[in-house]
Amino acid sequence: MAGEIVNTLISLIKSMCVVVVVAYLMTRSKFYREILNKKLTFDNLTCLIMACGLFSIYGTLSGINIVGAYANIRDLGPAIAGLVGGPVAGLGAALIGAIHRYSLGGVTALPCALSTIIAGLAAGAIYKLKKGEFIGVQGAVLFAFFIESLHMGLTLLLGRPYDQALIVVKQVALPMILANTLGMSIFAFIIVNLIKERTTEAEKEMIESELKVAREIQMSIVPKMFPPFPDRTEFDIYAILEPAKEVGGDFYDFFFLDDDHLCLTIGDVSGKGVPASLFMAVTKTLIKAEASRASEPDQILSIVNDKLCLDNDSGMFVTVFLGVLNVRSGVFNYSNGGHNPPYFVRSGGDVEPLPKTEGIALGVMEEIPYGRNTIKIRTGDTLLLYTDGVTEAADKDYKLFDEERLEEVLRHAGSDEPKNLGLHLLDEIRKFANGAEQSDDITILALKYLLESRDMSMQVKNDLSEIESICRNVEEFGETHQIPPDVIFNLNLSLEEIFVNIVSYGYEDKNEHFVKISMSLVDDELIVEVEDDGRQFNPLEMPEPDLEQTLEERAVGGLGIHLVRNLMDELDYKRTDGRNILIMKKKINQTG
Amino acid sequence: MQITENKRGAVTVLELDGRLDTVTSADLNKKIMSLLSNGEKYFVLDLARLTYVSSAGLRVLLMGAKKSAGAGGRMVLANLRDMVQEVFDIAGFTNIFSIYTSQDEAISSF
Numbered sequence: 001m002a003g004e005i006v007n008t009l010i011s012l013i014k015s016m017c018v019v020v021v022v023a024y025l026m027t028r029s030k031f032y033r034e035i036l037n038k039k040l041t042f043d044n045l046t047c048l049i050m051a052c053g054l055f056s057i058y059g060t061l062s063g064i065n066i067v068g069a070y071a072n073i074r075d076l077g078p079a080i081a082g083l084v085g086g087p088v089a090g091l092g093a094a095l096i097g098a099i100h101r102y103s104l105g106g107v108t109a110l111p112c113a114l115s116t117i118i119a120g121l122a123a124g125a126i127y128k129l130k131k132g133e134f135i136g137v138q139g140a141v142l143f144a145f146f147i148e149s150l151h152m153g154l155t156l157l158l159g160r161p162y163d164q165a166l167i168v169v170k171q172v173a174l175p176m177i178l179a180n181t182l183g184m185s186i187f188a189f190i191i192v193n194l195i196k197e198r199t200t201e202a203e204k205e206m207i208e209s210e211l212k213v214a215r216e217i218q219m220s221i222v223p224k225m226f227p228p229f230p231d232r233t234e235f236d237i238y239a240i241l242e243p244a245k246e247v248g249g250d251f252y253d254f255f256f257l258d259d260d261h262l263c264l265t266i267g268d269v270s271g272k273g274v275p276a277s278l279f280m281a282v283t284k285t286l287i288k289a290e291a292s293r294a295s296e297p298d299q300i301l302s303i304v305n306d307k308l309c310l311d312n313d314s315g316m317f318v319t320v321f322l323g324v325l326n327v328r329s330g331v332f333n334y335s336n337g338g339h340n341p342p343y344f345v346r347s348g349g350d351v352e353p354l355p356k357t358e359g360i361a362l363g364v365m366e367e368i369p370y371g372r373n374t375i376k377i378r379t380g381d382t383l384l385l386y387t388d389g390v391t392e393a394a395d396k397d398y399k400l401f402d403e404e405r406l407e408e409v410l411r412h413a414g415s416d417e418p419k420n421l422g423l424h425l426l427d428e429i430r431k432f433a434n435g436a437e438q439s440d441d442i443t444i445l446a447l448k449y450l451l452e453s454r455d456m457s458m459q460v461k462n463d464l465s466e467i468e469s470i471c472r473n474v475e476e477f478g479e480t481h482q483i484p485p486d487v488i489f490n491l492n493l494s495l496e497e498i499f500v501n502i503v504s505y506g507y508e509d510k511n512e513h514f515v516k517i518s519m520s521l522v523d524d525e526l527i528v529e530v531e532d533d534g535r536q537f538n539p540l541e542m543p544e545p546d547l548e549q550t551l552e553e554r555a556v557g558g559l560g561i562h563l564v565r566n567l568m569d570e571l572d573y574k575r576t577d578g579r580n581i582l583i584m585k586k587k588i589n590q591t592g
Numbered sequence: 593m594q595i596t597e598n599k600r601g602a603v604t605v606l607e608l609d610g611r612l613d614t615v616t617s618a619d620l621n622k623k624i625m626s627l628l629s630n631g632e633k634y635f636v637l638d639l640a641r642l643t644y645v646s647s648a649g650l651r652v653l654l655m656g657a658k659k660s661a662g663a664g665g666r667m668v669l670a671n672l673r674d675m676v677q678e679v680f681d682i683a684g685f686t687n688i689f690s691i692y693t694s695q696d697e698a699i700s701s702f
Contacts, residue, residue: 464614489644489675496646500614547684551657559683560647566682 008071011064012179015073018062019183023190026051035085036198038132045085049092052081056097056116060104064175069168071175074101074112075119075147076183082123083135083143084191090127094120107165111158115151122147134195137188144184148177214247214277218441221281222252226419234327234451235262238418240426242389242442249276249318250387250441251284255291260328263291266385266445267320267339270361279316283308283362287322297322297335298372301359305337305370308363317363321385329522330377330449335370337362340388343407345414347380351407376522378455382414382421382448389442393429396436401429418446457518462503462532467496470517481521487588490567491519491528494584497560498530498539506534506580521588528584537580538573539564593642595623603634603699609641612649620649624656633665636698640671650683657689666690670698 026032031044056077063070074097082090098113126135126143135143152173159165219241226238239252249269257263265287269276286304295303300322308318321342323334334354338361341353358371377383386406393401405428413424422444429442456477460466471492478488495517502515519528544565545558565571570585593610604627612620624635635656639645657667668690672680680686692698 467613467615486675492644493646493679496613500646500648545684547687549688551654551661551688554654554658554688559650563647563679563682 004066008064008066008175012175012182015062015064015179016182016186018058019073019076019186020190022051022055023187027190027194032084036195040086045089045092048081048085048089049096052077052089052093053096055080056093057100060097060101064179066171066175069108069171071172071179073176073179073183075116075151076144076180076187078116078120079123079140079144079147079184080187082120082125083127083140085124086127086132087121087124090120090122090124091117092120094118107161108155108159108168111151111154111165114158115147115154118150118154119147134188134191137185137192140188141181141185144181145177148173148180151176210274211245211247214274215243217274217277217281218243218247218249218251221284223254228254229256232327235325235447235449236418237445237447238422239445240422240443242426242438244389244438244440244442246272246439247274247277247441249280250389250443251280252385252443252445253284253288254445254447255288257291257324260326262325262327263322264325264383264385264445264447265291265320265322266342266387266443267318268387268389268441268443269316269318271314271316275314275316279314279318279363283318283320287320291322291324296372297324297333298357298359298370301335301337301362301370302368305362305364305368306366309366312363317361319361323383325377325383325447325449326523327451330379330381330451330520331374331522332377332383333372333374335359335372337368337370340386340391342386343384343410344375344377345382345384345410347378347415349411349414351410351414353403376520376527377449378520379449379452380415382418382446384410384414384421385443385445385447387441387443389438389440390425390429390444392440393433393442394436394439395432395434401432405432418448421446455518455520457516459514459516460499462507462513462515462534464500464503466515467499470495470499473517474519477519483521483526483588487526487586490586491526494564494567495528495530497564498582498584501537501539501560502530502532502534502580506532506537508535524588526586526588528586530582530584531579533579536575538575539582540571540573593619595620597623597627600636600699601702603636603702604632605636605638605695605699607638607641611644612642612652613644613646614648617646617648617652621652621655624652624659628656628659628663633660633663634702635660635665635667636670636695637667638670638695638698639673639676640695642673642676645676645679647683650679650685653685653689666702668692668698668701670695 031047034044035048056074059072059074059076063072078090078094078097081093094117098116101116102109102113152169155165155169222241228237237254241250249271252266254262254264267283269280286307287300290300290303301320319339320337321339323332325332336357337359341356343351344354345351355373357373358369360368391402391406409425409428413421425444456473458473460470474492475488499515507513513533516531519526539561542558542561545562568584568586572583574581593608593612593616596607598605660667670692672691690701
């Protein structure tokens with residue numbers, strides 16, 4: 001007896017394994033996916049009917065012999081077909097299984113065939129009731145239980161002779177109910193699993209399409225056509241925006257305020273996804289609208305900030321850098337709301353971040369004061385605006401690209417055309433990241449100033465004999481730009497005084513050194529720069545001579561700087577990288 | 593720069609033509625020093641054709657004036673052009689030099 005039970009169990013387990021395999025294969029098939037999507041076509045229904053019908057036949061053939069009667073899982077196939085595919089599928093599979101069984105004959109031929117058909121139809125009815133939704137594991141198992149109970153009942157009702165039918169039922173009722181409910185639970189579990197998987201996939205797709213929308217918003221708003229102003233030869237401009245997978249809300253923009261003034265702006269919204277891109281769109285639009293009202297960069301940021309704060313329920317904020325370039329003169333006015341200071345790459349190769357100005361990100365609080373600064377951009381200089389997607393690009397060890405690497409790239413490629421510079425920088429970032437996922441938008445905006453502005457620049461040796469050459473160049477510059485002779489006089493005098501100081505006191509060695517003198521005329525102001533690599537010397541610190549002294553008392557020295565102070569309007573000194581830089585300014589339309 | 597030397601009685605007149613800058617001021621200095629060592633002590637510097645002066649030139653003039661005064665003499669200037677005049681003003685030299693508007697006037701001041 002025990003041996004028989006063991007054999008029965010083993011056969012049962014084998015059958016269940018077949019069930020698992022069949023269930024798995026069936027549910028992973030293409031036709032089943034369509035059925036799951038409630039797309040019932042002739043083709044996939046046929047597949048379902050065939051599969052479940054054949055499985056039903058298998059159920060009959062693989063029946064476990066229990067004292068002459070066969071416990072089997074014939075009803076399972078049609079039941080599955082009906083539950084997932086509706087009454088047509090259920091009936092179709094059932095007919096296949098039922099006809100095959102009936103053709104085998106025997107005491108229980110009729111009740112078995114009948115209950116198989118009932119299984120298929122009842123399952124189909126449930127499908128219709130649930131409007132195509134799968135009944136679930138519990139429901140399926142209960143259904144299987146009832147169908148098999150019904151099967152046993154039918155056998156007693158219809159089986160002839162009755163007493164033989166009774167014997168069969170006594171033998172097989174328990175194992176059949178057990179096997180069918182077990183088999184059904186396996187099937188149902190696998191189906192439910194698949195459904196869950198599909199739901200998760202659908203949710204993922206929805207999120208991805210939302211991100212796609214965000215990216216589309218972002219990309220459609222920023223200017224993408226290059227060159228944007230083909231007829232403007234004063235500068236060359238190029239921009240790149242590489243959105244991260246989770247869109248980060250970067251933006252950039254450039255537009256002319258009038259014929260001579262180009263507005264440049266770049267920003268980064270806190271947050272990701274559609275909310276960030278919408279906030280970015282609002283910010284960009286506000287900036288453009290305000291800038292058109294011909295205000296200064298700091299005023300633009302201030303007004304846009306107040307407006308952003310007004311209806312900012314989301315609590316998002318945005319860092320913004322905004323500057324206005326006078327393309328005629330190279331004067332660049334800018335203001336910064338908490339954004340990475342752009343880099344200024346001089347044509348000589350010096351790389352420096354723009355001096356900081358007062359102000360924080362926009363959208364945080366109203367009435368924030370914003371500062372403003374002005375620099376002069378010369379021929380061949382480049383401005384590089386960027387967002388922290390550049391400096392915070394990370395590799396797989398979470399090392400950051402950082403300002404140092406950015407500056408290195410700018411030092412080497414800073415004089416390239418903006419497009420080459422931008423693409424090269426992006427390439428360097430990608431190489432650095434080495435496959436690590438991009439976590440933030442990368443935005444790069446490069447502008448190179450091409451206009452040969454009213455400039456002059458010369459390098460002279462540290463020798464007094466060079467004074468003549470300096471003088472000649474100054475006079476030539478003055479003639480070219482119609483600078484009044486008294487200004488030329490003062491300029492020559494000031495340059496001589498400064499130059500003589502450098503030559504006489506700047507060097508301890510007897511070597512040849514070069515002094516760079518450059519000047520430019522900007523909006524009726526003459527700006528002169530003298531740069532040398534001598535020892536630190538700030539002429540502004542020289543004491544003033546006492547002009548009240550008598551002839552006898554007067555010291556012989558100290559006059560040179562005094563003259564320069566009085567002849568020039570403004571003097572500035574700084575020491576950078578081992579060089580003295582003196583800047584002198586003089587307005588021209590004043591008399592002398 | 594050209595230096596034209598003339599003697600008018602006890603007064604040495606030096607007419608400067610051109611620029612008095614760091615380089616050329618050395619020449620002027622040499623000239624004045626040699627005249628002083630020859631005993632000359634009354635000087636008129638006619639700057640009618642002087643187009644430019646820098647602090648080096650001012651220094652030479654200052655030293656020349658001090659030395660002349662020290663020897664019991666004087667150094668005066670004449671005919672300063674506008675820009676040169678301005679430089680003198682800024683340097684405060686108009687306080688310590690006598691400046692005349694003609695060579696004759698300058699000479700007769702002695």
